[in-house]
Amino acid sequence: MKFEGEHLLPGQLGHFFIILGFIAALLSTISFFKASREKDLIQKNNWITFGRSVFFVQIASVIAIFSIIFFICSHHYYEYMYAYKHASKExxxxxxxxxIWEGQEGSFLLWTIWHSVLGIFIMFRSKEWQAPVMTVISLAQFFLLMMILGIYVFDARxxxxxxxxxxxxxxxxxxxxxxxxxFIKDGMGLNVLLRxxxxVIxxxxxxxxxASTIIPFAYAYAGIQTKRYxxxxxxxxxxxxFSAAVLGVGxxxxxxxxxxxxxxxGYWAWDPVENASLVPWLLLIAGLHTMVIYNATGHSLRASYLFAILCFVFILYSTFLTRTGVLGDTSVHAFTEAGNVINIMIGxxxxxxxxxxxxxxxxxxxxxxxIFKEEETSSREFWMFIGSLxxxxxxLFIIAITSIPVYNKIPFIKDLIxxxxxxPLAMPEDPEFLYNKIMVLVAFILGLxxxxxxxxxxxxxxxxxxxxKIIAPTLTAILVxxxxxxxxxxxxxxxxxxxLVAIYAAFFATIYSVVANAMYIWIGLNGKLKSAGGAISHFGFMLMLxxxxxxxSNKEVISSSLVNGINMPPSIDPLTKKQDDPKENLTLLREVPTLMGNYExxxxKDSSGKEKGRKFYELLFEKKDPITKKSLESFKVQPDVYMMKDNNMSSNPDTKSYLSKDVFTYISYALSDEKNIDTSKFKITELREGDTAFYSHGIVVLNRVVKNPVNKKYNFKPTDVALxxxxxxxxxxxxxxxAMPLLQVDDLGLANIDxxxxxxxxxxRFIGVSDDKKIKLGIKESDKPIxxxxxxxxxxxYINLVWSGLIIMAFGIIMSMIKRAGFSRLRAGVTLAFVAVALFYMFLLAN
Amino acid sequence: MKKTHIVILVGIAALIIGLLTYSVDFSTYDTIVSAKEKKGKFVHLIARLDNRQPIVYDAINNPNYLSFYAVDSLGATTKVVYHNSKPADLEKSERIVMKGKMQEDHFECKDILLKCPSKYKDDKKELEKNMKEQTAASN
Structure with missing residues (x-):
């Protein structure tokens, strides 16, 4: 059959570039590998030249693939599955x-793009190491492109x-x-939870x-391969x-x-997906410090190898955890099971x-x-090494706990469990506490x-x-x-x-570290900021902690029944005889002030947003003086929900940010419009100014009729026609x-504003005007719930300490990077300015 | 201090972690029947919503009380009480992971994880259903 209106060319081109890129990645792996083993210099250079050119073919293919996907999605070519699944006109x-990166294929592609960019830097900046390093990167490209190959081998795709x-x-x-x-009018679009x-960022x-964690791994391979250990x-x-800064920020x-x-x-829940990317970062930090030790003293080379290798291994393992659906029942994140073949390929x-x-x-x-001579206890490298450990x-601890769902799937171990x-093994009642009680000790040790x-x-x-040297910071920290x-x-x-004692211990240790690192810039470095990258990143990291x-510790649930003592008395668990968790939701009736913590x-009101199905709820928070009832503080927030079909709802919080605290609110339950259709009708009465009408619970008096009103609610010009x-x-x-209902005449005709x-x-409702100065007023008492x-x-x-600590840390790490890479003054300045502006913008200004 | 000392220290640290972890009462995944056998123990249930039974949630009277019935793959059912707001896509979910304790007459749920087909774009059946609905509407 011939189908009408399809655009098949982009897809055919796309397929071609995928296969081209895949083959190019394979060829560049082989030629860089050959080059790295070749003794003969001319031969070696030939292999390298060939490897580089096919790697560039691969880069061009990846860019072409991405552009074609972009083209298909932006033109809403729903004959393509990817556009139908992920794009939509609205x-x-x-x-x-x-x-594009919502889908599995798109995110693999994003990864290959970054590998390509990093590969270019390696080829031009690191000629000496490029052959073995590029072998590893090309091999990774080969596997990543295989994930989007879409070729049938027998029956397996x-x-x-x-x-x-x-x-x-x-x-x-x-x-x-x-x-x-x-018939296909629109695609499914981006999941509203992700809009x-x-x-985007x-x-x-x-x-x-x-992507950048592959470089330490690849260099470790290069070290062994070239025997320049x-x-x-x-x-x-x-x-x-660089990797530590970017991954940490990410x-x-x-x-x-x-x-x-x-x-x-909250910002961290020890969710498996979060853990899976945290673990490689921790290993990277460990490796970073052992590498610094090796550079300074010659110690810890073997540990550097191990950490550099494990860091990337755990990046791959996290890919396995998050993309094969093995975490399905344990994470709030939604996972897709892309099918058995893909799972095996990821494995x-x-x-x-x-x-x-x-x-x-x-x-x-x-x-x-x-070096077989032991480090001195009084040496810097000794304590750094302990820190890395x-x-x-x-x-290891975090990944061991995160992998619990994996244990349940391994045949023999499963039966044993x-x-x-x-x-089958499952997380304990309070999974966060399991992590926190260990990690609070880690924070304590690292702080010290x-x-x-x-x-x-x-x-x-x-x-x-x-x-x-250390006496001044120690005393200051104790005082603070x-x-x-x-x-x-x-x-x-x-x-x-x-x-609580453990928390306080960690509290002291982290403050100690903040103070000591800040003072170190003067005591230890005499204010030489150029070398202060380490001190600044430690300062930032500890500030974040x-x-x-x-x-x-001091997070407060102000909608909690414990705070407000309403809704329901806290119930007692009949079996454990302990008080249940406080109930955290509070219902607010429209226009009825409700006490929530210190706030009324x-x-x-509610209003709809630009996007279909989105609804904003305007909430007024007021703090009043208990005696004079004067308003001390007042702000509005507008949390919103997306109402999707089938009553699906997605909730977006709104936050009032102060320098010292955030007041964070989200809608945990809202009426959907469909359920709340009002079937009662307006009862019409004719009234003159001063007249009274009745409703079941009282009376309505018409004080006066105002033409083109200007007040709190309306603002009409004298030329308008509104009553x-x-x-x-x-x-x-x-x-x-x-109440102030209004009747308005404009280009579109009559409009009632109820x-x-x-x-x-x-x-x-102001329905209309009748003779002899009477107006028609509609009165309706809803039969639906309020x-x-x-x-x-x-x-x-003090949530801002977390974000500013992170920014300072990333900035400090980049400072160290610049110093270690020996950037020129100009390049260093430009890089730092860019990093500072980007971080500040991304975290504190944008959105 | 010698390397061996470090090794010992690391050993002690690992031991502390081990002990702290060991003292944790890890939970289990259970069926409704097996959960009923260990009342009061914190378990994970995997089930789905029983559509034949009513969902009780009245946010005006009590926004922190939800009750519904769940049925597992073996056909056993239980009443579930969840002292929190009603998850929006409960009716739509096709699988519910519930964490909590079985009581005499109901499952006291502390945490709910919903698996909804709408989150699974790669689910073929869901895509087909969506396609059918959409094209039917425009006919």
Whole structure:
């Protein structure tokens, strides 16, 4: 059959470029590998030249593939499955890129694009190491492109191509019609949960972080392959620093996203997906420090190898965790199961890098030089190494817990677990506490280590020297912490006094580190900012931890029944005899002020947004003086929900930000419009000014009729044609309300602007004017439940410490990178200015 | 301090982590029948909404009380009480992971994880259904 209106050329081109890129990646892997093993210089150069040219072919293919997908999605060619699944006509242009990386294929492609960019830098900046390093990068490209290959080998489809046709992918009667396309009016579009600034910006940054971790791994391979076991460390350090900054920022962008636009109630929940990207970062930081040690002293080379390798291995493992659906029942994230073949391919991808590399590492372990003289306890490298170990152990701990769903799927272990544990293993009742009780100790140790370590010298430092320098920061930190404990205590009693003590210990240690690192810039470096990258990043990291400790410990749920003592008395669990968790939702009736913590909160009105199905709820928060009733503080927030078909709802919080705290509110339940259709009718009465009408709960008085009113609600010009009825409503319980329905004539004709007294469930409409100065007033008493929303509201204190700490950390790491890479003054200045502006903009200004 | 000391320290640290983790009461995935056998123990249930039974949620009277019935793949049912707001896509979910404790007459749920077909764009059936609805509407 010939189908009408299809555009098949872009897809055919796309397929061609995928295959071309795939073959090019394979060829460049082989030729770079050949080059790296070739002794003969001319031969070697030939291989390199060939490898580079095919790598460029691969880059061109990847760019072409991406452009074609973009073209298909932006032109709404729904004959392509990818466009049908991810694009739609109502989608705002800024989400066009986001809808491309919403899909599995698009995100693999994003990854390959970053690898390509990094590959270009390696080929031009690192000629000496390019052959082995590019072997690894090309091999990764080969696997990533295989994921989108879409070629059948016997019955198995190798990879999912983004250029498959809708009619080939899904069944349906319309596909028997030649003009089927004319029935497909629109695509499914970007998931509304993801229509968000962060969806545009978070994936590219995170994937750049992911992609860049391949470089330390590739250099470690290069070190072994070239038998120049120690020389790779120096050139790779700037790369590792770059990776640490980008990956760190990418991860915390996810946190900021979760915090400000998803209703998870915080920025970090130890969700498996979050953990899966945190673990490689922790390993990278461990590796970074051992590399610095090696550069300065010759120690810790073997550890550097191990951490550089494991970092990328765990990036691959996180791909496995998040893309094969193995986490399905444990994470709030939605996962797609792309099919068994893809799962197996991802498994092979992970193993293809992990097994040979670890084999090479252990085979050559003895050949990797190591110093057998022990480090002095009074040396800087000793304490740095301990710090790296702590990072390493905490990474292992986190991934061990995160992998619980994996254990349940391994055949033999699965049976063992069921036998011992009595069922498949699942997370405990309070999974966050499981992580927190370990990680609070980690924070304590790291705080102390980062505080003191820089005051030690490499090799060995006389104790009098260290003590003399460290005494001032120590005393300052003790003073600051004591003051804070007195004036701003942490109130986290949920897990008993023992845990609170641990929190305080971490609190002290992190403050100690903040102070010590700030002062180190003067005491240790005499204010030489150029070398202060390390101190600044430690300062930022620890500031972030201080912020995390404060905002988590002193987070308040102000909509909680414990705070407000309404809704329901806290119930007692009949089995454990303990009080249940406080109930965290509060229902606000429209226009009825409700007490929430220190605030009086009123749901004022709702309004629809530009996008279909989006609804904003305007909530007024007022803090009043308890005696004088004067308003001390007042602000409005507008949390919103997307109402989707089938009553699906997605909720976006709104936050009032102060420098010292955020008041964070989201809608946890709202009436959908369909359910709330009002069937009652207006009852029409004719009234003159001063007349009275009745309704079931009281009276309505028409005070006067105003032409072109100018007041709080309306603002008409004298040339307009509008009449407003000024009404006073008095209910049987002697409450007075004011209503102002309006009748307007404009180009479109007559328009009624109704008014409502929600407390009385009363609607009034100015219907028209009759003779002898009477007006027609419609009065309706709704038979539907009154309008309301149910909200959850939190206060996060000092959350800005978290974001500013992160920004400072990333900035400090980039400073170190610039110093290690030996940038010229101009380039350093431009880079730093760009990084500072970008970070500040992305985190604190945009959105 | 010698390397061996470090090794010992690391060993101690690992031991502490091990002990702290071991003392944690890991939960299990259960069926409704097996959960009923261990009342009061924190378990994970995987089930789906029982459409034949009513969902009770009245946000005006109490926004923190939701009750519904769940049925698991073996056909057993239980009443579920969740002291929180009603997840918006409960009716649409095709699988519910519930964490909580079985009581005498109901499952006291502490946390709900919904698996909704709308989140799974790669689900073929869902795509076909969507295509059918959409094209039917425009006919």
């Amino acid at each position: 989608l705002e242009p800024k989400y066009l890129l986001a809808c 190798i990879g999912n191509s983004p250029f498959t046709l809708t009619r080939n992918e899904i069944a349906g009667p319309i596909f028997n019609l030649p003009n089927y396309l004319s 968000n600034y962060w969806m 978070h994936p590219p940054v995170l994937f750049l972080g992911f 120690g020389e790779w460390v120096k050139p790779v350090l700037p790369w590792a620093l 991860i915390m962008m996810g946190g900021k996203w979760a915090y400000e636009s998803l209703s998870f109630g 092979i991808f992970v193993l293809a890098f992990t097994v040979p590399m670890l084999f090479l590492f252990f085979k050559n372990y003895k050949k990797i030089p190591a 702590v990072f390493f152990l905490s990474a 069921i036998k011992i544990h009595g069922g 280590l980062t505080a003191i370590t820089q005051y030690f010298k490499y090799k060995s430092s006389p104790s009098s020297y260290v003590i003399k 912490t004591t003051l804070l404990i007195i004036f701003y205590p942490l109130n986290f009693h949920k897990h008993g006094p023992g845990f 201080v912020g995390i400790l404060i905002s988590s 909160v009123t749901y004022l 407003m009825a000024d009404l006073t409503i008095t209910s049987n319980d002697s409450m007075h309300y004011h 008014d409502t007294v929600y407390v009385q469930n009363l609607f009034v 309008d309301y929303v149910t909200v959850k509201s939190y206060i996060f204190p």
